[in-house]
Amino acid sequence: MSTTSALGGVVRRREDPALIQGKGxxxxxxxxxxxxxxxxxxxPFAHAKITSIDTAAAQAMPGVRAVYTADDVRHLGLLxxxxxxxxxxLLADGEVNHMGEAVVMVLAETRAQAxxxxxxxxxxxxxxxxxxxLKEALANTNLVHEGVESNTLITWTAPFGVEEDGLNELRAKIDEYKARDDVVTVSLEMVNQRLIPVAIEPRSVVAEWxxxxxxxxxxxxxxxxxxxxxxxxxxxxxxYNQVRGIAPEVGGGFGAKLALYADELLIPWAARELDAPVKYTETRREAASNTIQGRGWLGTSTITGxxxxxxxxYEIDAICDMGAYCQDLTVAIPFLGVFVGSGQYGFDTRMQLDCVVTNKQTTDAYxxxxxxxxxxxxxxxxxAYSREIGMDPxxxxxxxxxxxESFPGAMSPVGFAMDTGDYAMNxxxxxxxxEYSAMKAARDQPRSDGKLxxxxxxxxxxxxxxxxxxLVDLGFSWSGxxxxxxxxxxxxxxxxxxxxxxxxxxxxxSGQGHQTTWxxxxxxxxxxEMDKIRVTHGDTKDAPITIGxxxxxxxxxxxxxxxEASRKVREKAARIAADLLEAxxxxxQFADGGAHVAGSPDKRVEWAAIAEVAYQPHRMPDGEEGGLEAHAIFSPGNATWPFGSVACLVTVDPETGDVSIEQWMSVDDCGNVINPMIVDGQIHGGIAQGVGQALFEEAIYDDEGNLLTAGLIDYPIVTAVDVPMFNLSRTTTPTDVNPMGVKGIGEAGTIGAAQTLVNAVVDALAPLGVKHVDMPMRPRRVWQAIQDAKASA
Amino acid sequence: MVLGTNLRFFRHIGVVEARFQLGLNFLMKGEPHMQVSMTVNGQAVSGDVAPRTLLVHYLREDLRLTGTHVGCETSYCGACTVIVDGKAVKSCTMLTAQAEGAEITTIEGLAENGDLHPVQEGFWERHGLQCGFCTPGMILSAVTLLEENADPSEDEIRLGIEGNLCRCTGYHNIVKAIEYAGAKLRGEEPAPAEWEVKA
Structure with missing residues (x-):
């Protein structure tokens, strides 16, 4: 029995024994x-001047060790x-710009005292x-920040790299398309609502000085x-070499724990000021209002064909909600949308994404x-276009x-070279x-229960x-x-x-199983052998320079x-083994815990024997340095471009507007797969988050800027009863930008999900005349869409 | 204009969360204390706690059983689920005093003599966890579910864990894990995995 792992094999996760026994x-x-x-x-306000802060009473409370305001931390600079x-x-300085913004930091001996x-x-x-x-933000009716002329921080346009003249030429070309008499133009204004990431573990920081x-x-x-x-x-x-960062188990991230937070700087600062260890763990309410949020686009899509x-x-004009401040990649997030703005297609695409500030929590990577x-x-x-012309979508x-045939290196209409793809095959x-045939049959089957x-x-x-x-030149680095x-x-x-x-x-x-995959x-x-390999991560003391x-x-x-580091080690070990085996x-060749001569499995030396020689340099072949380790930095020539196809079958109760997902399938292509079990798990979780956006989730701010959905009761995420089993399969189109041919799968499930579900609900309601239902498609909204369609019929 | 700073920020607080905050406040030094005794993971324990100390805080802070997690403080997410006298209970909404004399099982006490409980085994075998934060509560809910219903359907499993939120797995493999454990507990061979496990 082989105890070593081949890529593409399912191996049970090595991180699980601790986690299933509560010992992580x-x-x-x-x-x-x-x-x-x-x-x-x-x-408590979304936008206000701070006129005074009196901390005297708080300072005198039992157990309180310090109370800090902006005056104490201003010298550290902005986040x-x-x-x-x-x-x-780091702490609001004279003005607050969103509800829940940190104004004063209190340190005490117990959390309750604080x-x-x-x-x-x-x-x-x-x-x-x-x-x-968002429309008022774009119109600059009121300004979020003083001394700034416009709420618009940046406007991303596509095709990427095309100047205004070129965009005007494209506009003129598209106008000519629209004027043709053999075309239809379909346009929809749609909301891609703000979301709260909701890792189940709230963020937590502990610093020691x-x-x-x-x-x-x-x-x-x-x-x-x-x-x-x-x-x-x-x-x-x-x-830098006197700072040690440690991320132990991370209880879900989903992008929300990518951004750097003010508390990650304030807690270490206070630990040094007070010469004591300091802990901060956010409450669920703080996780909702102060961990970054995601999405938040209001846009109009137009297609002519x-x-x-x-x-x-294809054209999209959207306003993208940045919230009050820029955090990690805030304005870069819509730019990531530009990368895939034309999808898998070859048609002319024009994009305009206006990134505006608002008096809400920052948006960033979700x-x-x-x-x-x-x-x-x-x-x-x-x-919508397929429906308009009556063709199978x-x-x-x-x-x-x-x-x-355009791959590898096809150029997308929005201006990016793509690695590999075979979309029609997928x-x-x-x-x-x-499964797809069964869904089609189920869709067309007459029903006796009145469900659509x-x-x-x-x-x-x-x-x-x-x-x-x-990408450093576009701002993608940690140089900030x-x-x-x-x-x-x-x-x-x-x-x-x-x-x-x-x-x-x-x-x-933060759940992806690195210890196993690596x-x-x-x-x-x-x-x-797998058992003899220990993977460690999340500690900057030992790690090579880390990005995340x-x-x-x-x-x-x-x-x-x-x-690549493994390959370097293997090359050196092969020279030692060749010397030992006189080959x-x-x-x-390396397998099953040692090296052997090809064709002669008996001429074999174990890894321990190779390593022994490596650490006794006088036994090494001439010219070899002692030791048996290697480090590698890898910088790919391009991003990777996974792709896939998704379908689902829904029923809608016309009496209540309740949407039920009956079946779900996807065919994903993320190139070569290292551990299919882990890859499938990533897709499952991704789908559930896309389903959550489509059906339930929305970060709602009222007109005064109060976050109305700061708890899990007001912000329902998907539960076990809301989703079916997912039927996954894959095609394999390896990338050419890295040596293993792997793409990425952490986000694909989410990227493919929400529109699939909205398309299904619209398909169910189309006989009534419904053309679109905005997310989240909670029962009341779906029911209302049905009533409105009936009224106008 | 003077306002209590937290008044509006917390105006959407549910009763449950208010209770949680209250529980924290009574952890303050100088608060009157009371004696509690219970059995946790088979061991008799007793302690001196403020009357409104929540069970989850007693377990995590006093007994250092940190496998019980706090995810939402509103009894909604279920990360804090423990078994109290045979029932799955969200320990962020139970007072320590209410557990006087109770038999409590936390995730740390589920394996016996180093042998994983079939539900733990199922979560490992069927990739029923990713980040692991919801996992202790999810496993303990599944344990009580299978005690009440030895052979649940998929729908019954889903309904049984509806009170435990997972953001990573989409629940697909959690359902598979519980099906695996149910089969094991019934002395049956679990259905094969969706993948061939190689090691």
């Missing part, structure tokens, strides 16, 4: 001696961000007009612990980040795909499947696995945090003297770095 360590589980606890006074058009003060002291702080505010509605060793240790439930360590070093004036399904042009929004607008209008898509795989039935489908392409070093590293991957592989291996990586999981990569390359986990990049970028290096 999350940040909030830390309880350090003498630890102080933090609570924040938060703004660093990658695209900081409008930076956030919360109690928060209530004793007396802060006065002078309210200012609030900017909530050693005055003696001048060493800062920051524990944070972060996807990007290297960025946290860099920012702490830069802002607190501590050399012939009556036989040839699309001539699972998919710009790409679900862009694909939503595109695939909804493709569906799958056939309309087939007719407009970029052909497989969609055809879904159409030919018995709909079949929805859509296809998607994604850009992920960032990324190319040159004082660490000018591109979005490289990194991995370090060390074979120890006893033949075991340590793999230390610069990216860490052990498979190394085991496959070196032939070392986001944008479905870990396997494609950091996995590739680890693959040619070219004939050395």
């Amino acid at each position: 360590l999350y940040v909030d589980d830390l309880n350090l001696h003498g630890m102080l606890h933090v609570a924040f006074v938060r703004s 660093p961000a990658q695209a900081a058009a409008i930076g956030r003060p 919360q109690d002291a928060v209530d004793a702080v007396d802060a006065d505010y002078d309210p200012l007009p609030v900017v909530i509605d 050693s005055a003696g060793y001048q060493q800062m240790t920051v524990h944070s439930s972060s996807q990007t612990i290297g960025a946290v360590a860099s920012a702490v070093a830069g802002m607190l004036g501590i050399p 012939t009556r036989d399904g040839q699309v001539l042009s 699972r998919g980040a710009g790409r679900p929004e862009a694909i939503y607008y595109l695939e909804r209008i493709m569906d 799958a056939q309309v898509r087939m007719k407009n795909y970029i052909p497989s 969609l055809q795989t879904m159409l030919d499947s018995p 039935v709909g079949l929805g489908m859509s296809t998607y392409v994604e850009a992920c696995g960032f990324g190319p070093s040159a 945090y004082g660490q000018p590293s591109a979005f490289n991957g990194s991995g370090l592989v060390r074979v120890n003297p006893d033949g075991t291996a340590n793999v230390i990586i610069g990216t860490g999981p 052990a498979q990569i190394v085991s496959n390359e070196l032939g070392i 986990t986001f944008g479905s990049r870990s396997a494609a970028v950091d996995g590739s770095a680890t693959f 040619s290096e070219a004939d050395i």
